[in-house]
Amino acid sequence: xxxxxxxxxxxxxxxxxxxxxxxxxxxxxxxxxxxxxxxxxxxxxxxxxxxxxxxxxxxxxxxxxxxxxxxxxxxxxxxxxxxxxxxxxxxxxxxxxxxxxxxxxxxxxxxxxxxxxxxxxxxxxxx
Amino acid sequence: xxxxxxxxxxxxxxxxxxxxxxxxxxxxxxxxxxxxxxxxxxxxxxxxxxxxxxxxxxxxxxxxxxxxxxxxxxxxxxxxxxxxxxxxxxxxxxxxxxxxxxxxxxxxxxxxxxxxxxxxxxxxxxxxxxxxxxxxxxxxxxxxxxxxxxxxxxxxxxxxxxxxxxxxxxxxxxxxxxxxxxxxxxxxxxxxxxxxxxxxxxxxxxxxxxxxxxxxxxxxxxxxxxxxxxxxxxxxxxxxxxxxxxxxxxxxxxxxxxxxxxxxxxxxxxxxxxxxxxxxxxxxxxxxxxxxxxxxxxxxxxxxxxxxxxxxxxxxxxxxxxxxxxxxxxxxxxxxxxxxxxx
Numbered sequence: 001x002x003x004x005x006x007x008x009x010x011x012x013x014x015x016x017x018x019x020x021x022x023x024x025x026x027x028x029x030x031x032x033x034x035x036x037x038x039x040x041x042x043x044x045x046x047x048x049x050x051x052x053x054x055x056x057x058x059x060x061x062x063x064x065x066x067x068x069x070x071x072x073x074x075x076x077x078x079x080x081x082x083x084x085x086x087x088x089x090x091x092x093x094x095x096x097x098x099x100x101x102x103x104x105x106x107x108x109x110x111x112x113x114x115x116x117x118x119x120x121x122x123x124x125x126x127x
Numbered sequence: 128x129x130x131x132x133x134x135x136x137x138x139x140x141x142x143x144x145x146x147x148x149x150x151x152x153x154x155x156x157x158x159x160x161x162x163x164x165x166x167x168x169x170x171x172x173x174x175x176x177x178x179x180x181x182x183x184x185x186x187x188x189x190x191x192x193x194x195x196x197x198x199x200x201x202x203x204x205x206x207x208x209x210x211x212x213x214x215x216x217x218x219x220x221x222x223x224x225x226x227x228x229x230x231x232x233x234x235x236x237x238x239x240x241x242x243x244x245x246x247x248x249x250x251x252x253x254x255x256x257x258x259x260x261x262x263x264x265x266x267x268x269x270x271x272x273x274x275x276x277x278x279x280x281x282x283x284x285x286x287x288x289x290x291x292x293x294x295x296x297x298x299x300x301x302x303x304x305x306x307x308x309x310x311x312x313x314x315x316x317x318x319x320x321x322x323x324x325x326x327x328x329x330x331x332x333x334x335x336x337x338x339x340x341x342x343x344x345x346x347x348x349x350x351x352x353x354x355x356x357x358x359x360x361x362x363x364x365x366x367x368x369x370x371x372x373x374x375x376x377x378x379x380x381x382x383x384x385x386x387x388x389x390x391x392x393x394x395x396x397x398x399x400x401x402x403x404x405x406x407x408x409x410x411x412x413x414x415x416x417x418x419x420x421x422x423x424x425x426x427x428x429x430x431x432x433x434x435x436x437x438x439x440x441x442x443x444x445x446x447x448x449x450x451x452x453x454x455x456x457x458x459x460x461x462x463x464x465x466x467x468x469x470x
Contacts, residue, residue: 006134007244008222011141015218018145019211019371026367030195039199041273042362052200052272060281063439067288070447074295077454078251081302084458088465101462112451124443126436 062123073111080104132235140243145218151416152377153183158417159424166428193366198271201363205270210364210371213263217378220256223249224385225311227395227408241405242311250308253386254295257341260379261287264343264360267372271363279359282349282435287341289442294337296450300330300457301390314394322398324391326460329453331391333446335422338383340442342376345427349435384419388412 041048084104089095096103118124157172157179164171172179226241246252261284268280301323302308305316317323324331340347356362361372388394395412397403403411433441463469 004244004246007137007141008219010137011144011222011243012215012219014141014145015215016211019214022367022371023207023211026191026193027195029191030193030366032195034196036199038196041198041200041271042357043273043275044357048274050274052274053269053277054274056277056281060285063285063289067292070292071288071295074292074299075251077296077299078302078308081299082306082308084303085306085461085465088458088462090466093465095465097466098462101458104458108451108454115447115451119444124440126439 059126066118066123069114070111073107077107080107136235136239137243144221144243148218148221148378148381149374151381152374153187155377155381155420156186156373157183158420159427162421162424163428166425187370190366190370196365198273198363200272202270202272205266206363207368209263209267209270210368210375212266213260213375214371214378216256216259216263217375217382220253220379220382221385223252223310224382224389224412225314225394226412227405230405241409245309245311247307247309249310250298250302254291254298257379257382258288258291260341260375263372263375267364268360271360273362275356275358276360276362279356279362282356283343283360286347286349286438286442287343289439290337290340290347290446293333293442293446293450294341296447296454297330297333297337298390299454300327303454303457303461310389310394313390314396317393318396318400322391322393327391327453327457329449329456331387333450333453334387334391336446337442338387339423339426340438342379342383342423344376344380344423346430346432347438348432349438380420380423381416384416384423385412387419388415 041052084100086094087096087100089097091097160182161171161179172182175181175185222243223246224242225245229238229240231237232239264287265280265284268276268278268283271277301313304323304326305313307313307316313323343349361369364372389412392415395408397411
């Protein structure tokens with residue numbers, strides 16, 4: 001038996017190989033006639049002013065932080081979701097009945113609470 | 128011995144899938160130009176071959192013969208890494224799609240499965256691998272050493288991670304109903320019980336909108352807004368290096384269409400339990416993907432680009448609450464069903 005993750009590694013290796021071959025081949029086939037003007041940073045024909053990497057709005061960091069928080073919560077929902085049908089079955093049938101609904105409700109409720117807080121604080125405003 | 132056969136089988140499968148995706152990419156560009164042309168009362172490509180069918184090949188050859196301009200200011204290593212990474216990730220996401228029913232063969236364990244990898248965590252794999260697409264774009268923006276590329280890369284990454292939340296949440300409903308994250312089991316469930324789009328209409332709509340945003344397509348093609356950003360994160364890329372980003376975008380479109388078809392529209396199976404041979408299964412899936420691609424193009428020809436603040440507002444303030452609502456409704460529905468409250 002192959003390891004279940006081998007196929008994906010093979011696919012990835014073939015993908016990387018394809019990319020490397022394509023770029024290498026374009027260096028072999030394509031003509032090269034470099035000049036300082038051609039190699040300048042492209043800004044629609046204007047001479048670039050200042051460095052290419054400047055300070056960026058702090059909002060992007062905020063979005064990234066919020067994403068990590070919420071995305072981890074979403075990932076935690078998945079194992080729960082897979083088992084939800086068994087859990088939601090009546091107690092006599094081996095489930096937890098309304099208890100399953102309540103515990104998932106608490107989890108989603110906390111997520112919602114955080115979301116409302118972030119919204120009220122204005123973290124989602126772009127201006 | 129068995130594992131050697133399996134290895135060969137896997138390598139062949141991977142090569143065939145990559146070949147199919149590249150062909151799909153080439154003809155997706157032709158399809159898009161043709162359809163948009165018709166929608167704008169033009170003829171579209173018609174010179175290279177009958178109905179312009181050789182145009183993708185002509186384009187590919189042209190890109191190879193482009194002059195190789197390597198901008199002086201770029202960060203060389205990362206600059207080359209970014210397009211390769213974008214394309215590889217786009218290809219890898221396709222690994223989990225079941226393409227047809229397994230058929231009997233005289234080698235290996237006796238079955239040939241038309242799927243590269245059948246994981247019991249396939250949905251998480253899909254979400255995880257697609258989020259890697261952000262790296263290619265943000266690295267390209269950073270390595271280009273160009274203000275517009277940097278802004279384009281940042282905008283794109285912020286947009287993709289924002290919509291990824293809603294996408295992740297919209298698929299939870301599917302997992303709840305089927306009780307599995309494996310795509311082949313989800314298809315089997317739909318064969319027995321009907322298409323999931325009937326039970327998850329809201330989830331399907333949210334998934335479709337986020338899929339357009341995740342692939343950076345119009346009207347969410349913010350990172351490439353040419354009036355503001357020239358060409359966004361791939362300004363400094365020419366020839367085949369640019370083509371790799373282009374490939375990544377179209378392969379990602381094909382993959383999200385395939386996932387939409389698999390999760391919500393019955394996958395490779397026909398509705399009402401009609402069984403067909405494996406090659407017709409492939410054709411059914413292909414038809415569903417083509418329909419999805421048509422919708423992508425249709426949206427691009429119809430809807431103008433959103434402003435960036437509107438786009439972020441829409442993701443966080445509309446789609447995310449709707450996805451949570453879908454989750455709650457699905458939970459209540461399953462509870463009612465399991466406890467016999469639906470009669």
